[in-house]
Amino acid sequence: MEFDDKIPIYYQIKNDLYHRIVAGDLAPGEKLPAVRQLAVDLTVNVNTVQRALSEMVTEQVLTSKRGVGNFVTQDTTKITALKQRLSHGYIERLYTQLHALRLSDGEIVAAIQEYMATTNEEE
Amino acid sequence: MEFDDKIPIYYQIKNDLYHRIVAGDLAPGEKLPAVRQLAVDLTVNVNTVQRALSEMVTEQVLTSKRGVGNFVTQDTTKITALKQRLSHGYIERLYTQLHALRLSDGEIVAAIQEYMATTNEEE
DNA sequence: AATAGTGTTCTACTTTTCTATTACACTATA
DNA sequence: TATAGTGTAATAGAAAAGTAGAACACTATT
Incomplete structure (x- = not known):
């Protein structure tokens, strides 16, 4: 690792x-x-x-x-809660960061889809 | 700060x-x-x-x-490049993290849109 | 009872980051 | 040419994280 x-x-x-x-x-x-x-x-x-x-x-x-x-x-509810906590935290951080770079909501989604498109293309 | x-x-x-x-x-x-x-x-x-x-x-x-x-x-090209570098890096990290949590591409986009919807609602 | 495998704890040392302080180098301007 | 404002650098010390090594506590198995 x-x-x-x-x-x-x-x-x-x-x-x-x-x-x-x-x-x-x-x-x-x-x-x-x-x-x-x-x-x-x-x-x-x-x-x-x-x-x-x-x-x-x-x-x-x-x-x-x-x-x-x-x-x-x-206790699987702990695990589900953990998943929620992590993914929500990650998204919140991304949103805050991209907003600070002055990207609008639409631009953020577009940038992510663009990223996915180019990433999957290259595989 | x-x-x-x-x-x-x-x-x-x-x-x-x-x-x-x-x-x-x-x-x-x-x-x-x-x-x-x-x-x-x-x-x-x-x-x-x-x-x-x-x-x-x-x-x-x-x-x-x-x-x-x-x-x-x-040199504004440096600044544009910086913006690109930062936003790409942020998105890449989010994508890697959510993929590690076994979210598909579609689920990732949906989760972000869901986040935006609830966030803007509360304002 | 002995032993091997496990988690737990402790002490000492090193490295990195940050702070505190001081000094030095350069520039603009009164 | 002083002087105030600026960047730069160096030293010393404190705090946090990580490493190394040893010892201790508990469990399962033989």
């Missing part, structure tokens, strides 16, 4: 896990790899992984069983 | 200036406030302002005249 050095790594790890959970890549109730294994996979220190996971436990997106492992919550 | 403590302040200052330049709030050739004044306005250290500005000089978005001041470039 590549990291943006402008943003704390633990924060980027959280976001990556959020995405994998919402996408269903990590199913409700599924056990995560061991923290030491995750640290190896991400080429990062155990403490950095731990910080990301412990925050997600606090947020009740994960549950932790000492001596056993970390697990994705079984 | 409020800062996000997850991102370096000098970086956020750069982005704020980018936006003000692209929006025309700071016109081509216009003189910026003195670095010490900007530091006061932003309640930040002079060096932090200086770091933001010097990077923008390197990028040729600003020009600097020692003993005189910092100025927005007069």
